[in-house]
Amino acid sequence: MVALRAAMRWLSRESLAKCTIHTNNQSALKALAPSQPNSTIARETLNIWSSLRTEVVISWVRGHSGVLGNEVADQLTRQGTHGSTLNINIDLPKSCLKKNLKKCSLEI
Numbered sequence: 001m002v003a004l005r006a007a008m009r010w011l012s013r014e015s016l017a018k019c020t021i022h023t024n025n026q027s028a029l030k031a032l033a034p035s036q037p038n039s040t041i042a043r044e045t046l047n048i049w050s051s052l053r054t055e056v057v058i059s060w061v062r063g064h065s066g067v068l069g070n071e072v073a074d075q076l077t078r079q080g081t082h083g084s085t086l087n088i089n090i091d092l093p094k095s096c097l098k099k100n101l102k103k104c105s106l107e108i
Contacts, residue, residue: 001027001028001039001041001042003023003025003073004021004032004045004058005048008048011054011056012051012052014054016054017054018054018055018057019056019057020056020057020058020059021058021059022059022060022061023058023059023061024060024062026060029060032058
C-alpha cells in the first residue's frame with residue numbers, strides 16, 4: 001500500500017494523460033476496493049487518486065513471474081530490508097528518455 005500511495009503522490013506531480021500501475025500486492029488492491037477503506041493509508045491513496053487528472057489503472061500481476069518491473073521492485077524490497085543500496089539499470093524506451101530530458105532542460 002505504501003508503494004501505491006507513493007506512486008499516486010508521484011503522479012500528482014507529473015502531467016501524464018494515462019498511467020498503468022502494476023502490483024502483486026493483492027491485499028493493497030482489496031484495501032482500495034471497499035467504499036469505506038479501513039486504513040488511513042488506503043483513504044489517503046484513494047483521495048490522491050480521485051484528485052488526479054491522470055487516468056490511472058491499477059493492474060495485479062503474479063509475483064515472482066518474471067515481470068521485469070516486479071522483479072526489480074522485489075530486489076529493491078529485499079535490499080531495503082537490509083539497509084543497503086542497489087543500483088539497477090532498466091532499459092527505457094528512447095521516447096521516454098527524450099521526453100524526460102526535454103522536461104528537465106525546460107526546468108533549468
